Amino acid sequence: MASTFEVLAEPRRREILDLLRTGERPVGDLVDRLALTQPTVSKHLKVLREAGLVDVRHDAQRRWYRLRPEPLAEIDEWLEPYRRLWNASLDALERHLDAMPDDPGERTTDD
Amino acid sequence: MASTFEVLAEPRRREILDLLRTGERPVGDLVDRLALTQPTVSKHLKVLREAGLVDVRHDAQRRWYRLRPEPLAEIDEWLEPYRRLWNASLDALERHLDAMPDDPGERTTDD
């Protein structure tokens, strides 16, 4: 089964997730909004389903797809050890700006 | 140029980022740790470079690769609107557990 990252690598699938953020939608609705044929959308939905990123509710012939944010929470956890790094960079930048009242002679390494 | 998500979809590239989290490393070091040939590692590094996820420092023939966390911060931002969703789920679960002191007759919809 594909990793959450692999599933998210596809722009159309991210679009689908974006659309589902506001609530559940039937397939036809997604087909209308994405410029894709119905089979293609269904295929993407299958991938999303197998990755646990969406859930389906049956209502007669209509299938309502709904977002499942849990795998995204795992991405969030994966980011955790990196988060301190860019925080460190921002802190350093802040300190730098802070320690530089107005120094026009200052040069960075952009030569 | 590939999106950050596409770049991260490759497991080996995530491994490389993991290795670089502790500090900069030369290519040969990465080759030793990943079970890949040197050209393959160089190719991955090129992709990572073009996506802005790593940076190079030249030191004679040796190239020291270093992590650039900024694109990861963008992923973090992308997650932002979703974060409230899984927080909502967790909140709901908490409220649920909270409102259920000890109710053995309680049934969920898992039939």
Added chain:
DNA sequence: GAGCAATATAGCCCGACAGGAATATAGAGG
């Protein structure tokens, strides 16, 4: 149960991409 609506599945094509082997490039040192 025939017909219609909504969705899924199958089959196919094509472009992208990861992997490796071979080769090129860059720099140090004798």
Added chain:
DNA sequence: CCTCTATATTCCTGTCGGGCTATATTGCTC
């Protein structure tokens, strides 16, 4: 300048994935 080291680039191959068309499935309604 030749050689050795470290890395990048090129070329080739196999596989995978997205897109489409055509077809199957499911469930409603008359």
